Amino acid sequence: MNATAAQQHEVLVLGAGYAGLAAAIQLAAHTRKRGNLRVTLVNPYDTFTERLRLHMTATGQETTEMNIPELLDGTGAGFVRGWVTAVDAEAKTVRIDDDRVMRYDTLVYGLGSIANTVAVPGVDDHAYTLNGPEDAALLADRLTRLDGGTVVVGGSGLTGVEAAAEIAERHPGLQVVLLGRQEPGASMHPKAKAHLDTALARLGVRVRSGVEVAKVLPDSVELADGSIIPAAAVRRS
Template structure:
């Protein structure tokens, strides 16, 4: 057998790190786009289940969420699910170090898709790790649920932050536990980026739930009994929930990959690393430019289109087809206010608010449809029939499958 023929018999190894919205959709879409005789797709994730991160405030208040095992989701797709924690990436040797209950192991790849997402950011504020809760992941949300169950009537819950996560967490808790005293503290304004109509509806909802707002107040430290503010004041609380922002995992920054100041992998319009063409990054872990020239913000709203873009570009390069590339823009921002109310703010492709806003029960129904659709898209990343999967070809635009 000639060297070329031998190379063509080897499968191209694609390793996807992280099975959040971005990673899971990418893996599933690649499995639909590529022929399983040509590729070996491994999806690495620390949790055995797909976690609907947009519903963590619901889980935190005691609501039961649908169990979505990754092995069930990808059964029959050809995607191999590897439950393990990623500890390091060597972009020069093209290896990934992982650890699981059996110990450490090394995975080799021909193409890497980095989708490790983000975690809560403490911004160097003392006491956050020791005393504050968060809703950035399943286990953190379950700890919030357990702590809320311990709180008696009149206990004070303080949510730090004024963004989407903060608003959803505060209103969900206030609705589920009207016997608690809920407050929010934010460095800036709460929801002040929204249209005036949306802001008015937010204020009405906060008043209805009895949520106290402390706006324009910086938190400089967290203690067991509350927080210290920039002016030297103290806001008391039996429970503090930190929702002031997210940061990416530090693994990428420890590699030779080009990363931004935030530690995100810098990618081009096809989600391909600008420094390493055999690496793609999607979701919160990537710094991609949106319509209007700004970096895409972290969130489920951007994770899905980034996954579609990255998977389609990679599949096209491997199969010798034209590489699709279209700038990603925005359509709306959706904020749940408990289970029966929401704000759906229509925005421009550049993420600027428009005057069209849907609120109340209709807004809640729209938000629920969007959340349900996001989870559905993980199991159905594309409607392309399996018979239309493309074979890998060896061209100047598509590297040959690895020989080992």
């Protein structure tokens, strides 16, 4: 190894979501004049997933695909496609796809989060998530095959609200029920919350707040109070 390579400071950014992609681009831009620093972004796909638009994919709408290498073009940041399977903090290495090891001096962990399908019995077997484009496409396929019935959306946060509203608007023949511990928009300004409540009511979304999902069954959702909501599809946020 020559002296230049030995002094190279390697920055690995894991995950090309909103945070990871922004971190890679900004780090590369701010350190471009430092010839001894290299920024590399690692992600399992070369297409940027807009998680905020997955509810659109789940209702059969086409969204613009953005290629990560093209987004990085000219920024000075590199790209490696692969799954991160292990991180060795002591050795400062990351294993990619179990057959490649990359060294780092600085690690940015931006792998994000996924829906918890373990905490509630039945979610892993019977509910749909929006963890990625493939999951959203599965839900979209299910919704298009329903002639009627109820779609239950678990979680009254912004993601759940967006999903419930989009499903109700795109599939008016389905009854959408939004479940949550809090009311939708509970943290919003009163005027914004009032607007949200009006929009959900206009779309026919039935809201049940102050409830908790205890179990997901093949054709229904059981709440903590023992009540049952029949469901042709369950979306877990």
